[in-house]
Amino acid sequence: MLWKNKPGKSDARGSKKDPDLFSRVRNDVTVMRKQGEPPEKDASSFSRYHCDLCNSTFLATELKQCTLCGRWACTSCWTQEYYICNSCNGILRLHMIQGQDKGRAKE
Ligand SMILES: [Zn+2]
């Protein structure tokens, strides 16, 4: 049989959350807003705020603050999995790839 399903080998690293990963990513992320700082208000309306990534306006309830950079993101600029914005998610993914390469490619 070719298809032996051995658990644990294939993506044990990727699926396990690395607590160091976020502190490494945090070092790479420029903090744009302090945690708890409100999103930018849309001057032309009363209850709408700017998404810091795509700059469209949304209701306050539609925006979430990134736990890394502090920017406010709408649902399409948001990575629910890690509670961060898509921009930080890109950095996170780079670190994940680098983490996987570590140990294998030693110079
Ligand atoms: Zn957006």
Ligand SMILES: [Zn+2]
């Ligand atoms: Zn972010």
